[in-house]
Amino acid sequence: MIDALAGVLVIPAAAAVLLAALPGYRLTARLNVLAALLTFVTASSLFVVEPASGTYLLVDDLNKVFIVLTTFVGFTTSVFSASYIGHEIEIGRLTPRFVRFYHAMYQALMFAMNLALVANNIGLMWVAIEMATLTTVLMVGIYRTHEALEAAWKYFILGSVGIALALFGTILIYMAARPVIGEGVDAMVWSALMGRAAQFDPALLNVAFIFLLLGYGTKVGLAPLHAWLPDAHAEGPTPISAVLSGLLLNVALYALLRFKMLLALNPEAIAPGPLMVIMGLISCLFAAFMLYRRRDIKRMFAYSSIEHMGIIVFAFGMGGALANFAGLLHMTMHSLTKSAIFFAVGHIAQVKGTQKIADMGGLTVTNPVLGWGLVLGVVAIAGLPPLGIFMSEFLVVSSTFAREPWLAIILAFGILVALGGLFLRVNTIAFGEPRGPTAKAEASYVPMFAHLALVFMAGIYMPAPLVKGFENVARLLG
């Protein structure tokens, strides 16, 4: 009997093998969507029937939220990917052989991310994140252009270094747990670690957390460890940019949050909060200013992702029920909005045949649906009311203001700077004289508008069970 927990792993794994074997991109694209949908349905069932956690797999309130978000965005992205890839094949940018590889890797990535989220073992989680990194490296380099290779190489090197540091931190956690829990597998199991964390050697935990923060922080894209992120987003296929921004960053963040919870249980260890607050704030400010100099549309939104991950890490670093709630909400909203933006950007870049902002213009006139979709997405991501991100940013800033007014002011300044940068660029893309080719796009608008509708709804009305669920998780995070 396979329960839902195993289901979210088995379905993508089986799909990856199947897709690697099947020819024909139309069929495989549909199968890809089907597998992603099945995974999403299975993941949703976790809310109805909660399977028991074991030594290797774990399900609790915290990772349920992450799993459902991951599988949902994974599903909508696969729908977008089907039409995106169709166009890439038509113009001959990708050959069918590469598309087969691409689909298999897509499902392998979904498998790795789900594994990282459900792993009950810090070693297993590390392996899963490493696997997710390697699959995305391969996909970033899939176009085999000069720039794509450079981006993939940079991502590979920096990602490996990050992942290596994280492994060192993982080993240190084991060293700290061993005297208390005893040798063997138990000393790497989350549920066992969480129960006995108070007795661990605090000095070892401190050093371990530094390594974990630097290691997984590289994967989250925190400045100054973010250098891989803009290149990887800009040069890979756009569905992968959407998955990177919307999901992979979250998965790394999830790992970081778990270790933060572990440290919080030990009264003598350093408080991980301030470190996260500082890194979050630096990332937010740095990325906000970087937005002004961007000339490539995908790189611009990659920097915007750094900014938002900064805000999220900041919120979780502040801690407390309200800030955690805000961080969680912001993470969800950012995933939905940013992937919606990348759906629009992908089709825009296909219509215009370039990613250079200077060669785009007047999109709302030539391609109204795409143009207005992008404008709406940017309005959402910049944090204007009444959309969901406004809500979460408002919560982050106001909850901080009550405790550390200065930090709140700096953060609000960063958000405003980013808003200015985004609008400056979008103004030239969406309005004004039409520039560049004006062909009609054969796009699937459903995923984009579905995401935006969800974000819009969250800004106006959040269903009570959702609020309750988030509050639960926020308490869990401490």
Added chain:
Amino acid sequence: MLRGNLSFDVAHLLAGSLVLVSFMQLYQDRLYALLNVYALHALVLAASVGWQAFVQGAPHLYVTAVIALVFKAVVIPAALHRIIVRLGIHREIETVVGVGPTMLLGMGLVALSMVVMLRVTAEADPLAREDLAFALSVVLLGLLMMVTRRNAVSQVVGFMSLENGLVLAATGAKGMPLVVEISVAFSVLIAFIVVGIFLFRIRERFDTVDIQALDRFRGERQ
């Protein structure tokens, strides 16, 4: 008692040698020589892991030792050697920083890792503590090498010696589950495959594996 001291001394000697070989990698200026030193690095690692397996009475560690010996000390250097010959890569290593400053930086990093690790592990058993301190030194030296080299092959060697440091740490942590050993070996394997693909693709496009040649216009400059 004698046995206890001997086991400690040998482990200490081997881990220390690993750090020493890491330093040797830093001043190589020819790719072939670098690969030879890397093979030596892996050899010392294999001996160190093998000794740990013997001392801890943990037979599964022998597997890790054999992997280090066969795969890292023989197969990978040989394969990289072949790649260099086949692709006609420049055999000089271009450094960003001179050898002198790099060595000084490396010494600083070793001192740093000693200070950090020995202080925080004061209560752990001495063998694990020394191993961990040496392992961190090897990791940091590997990082330093990746940072100070421009050539893709020597960056890969830097990364692999960094992984050797991780294996040293994992085996020093007594009783660490097999999961990690497998994963480390696994990741090295994958890293090698990926690197192979990359080298192949890079060659396909530019006839060079020099990272600087890759560092071109990226859509941001006009």
